[in-house]
Amino acid sequence: MIEERDRTEDAAAGRRLRLPPAARLRSSREFRQVWREGVRARGRLILVVAAPSSHPGAPRIGLSVGRKFSRKAVLRNRARRALREAFRTLRPDLPAWDFILLPLRPAPMPEVRDELVKLLPRLEARMRPPEDPPCASSC
Helix, strand or coil, rough: CCCCCCHHHHHHCCCCCCCHHHEECCCCHHHHHHHHEEEECCCCCCCEEEEEECCCCCCCCECCCCCCCCCCCCCCHHEEEEEHHHHHHHHHHHCEEEEEEECCCCHHHHHHHHHHHHHHHHHHHCCCCCCCCHHHHHC
């Protein structure tokens, strides 16, 4: 299962606390591809859209926090920080997919992380190709 990491353990181990640029979706083309090809899982706090990564290796994140979430920039930025931190702490255990995270309501980072962990099995089930139906008359 996904083990919990916290900031002090990461800092004590000498790991950087930032997401590297390679861990982010940056171009509008990358965002469009994930929105078009991705599968969705909606929780109480976040909506997650995931698609197989076009860049092999580690998972990547894109955030979409618009004015619909809140008209106050302070709240939108707080939501971005919570989403980024939740992703960063779970990143070593996530599959190599591209993720877009959309907040639905304000929530602290531990709750966002827990919800992301709950939504992963749903995404994995939807990501699998459908199984072939048993042959009826052609076998």
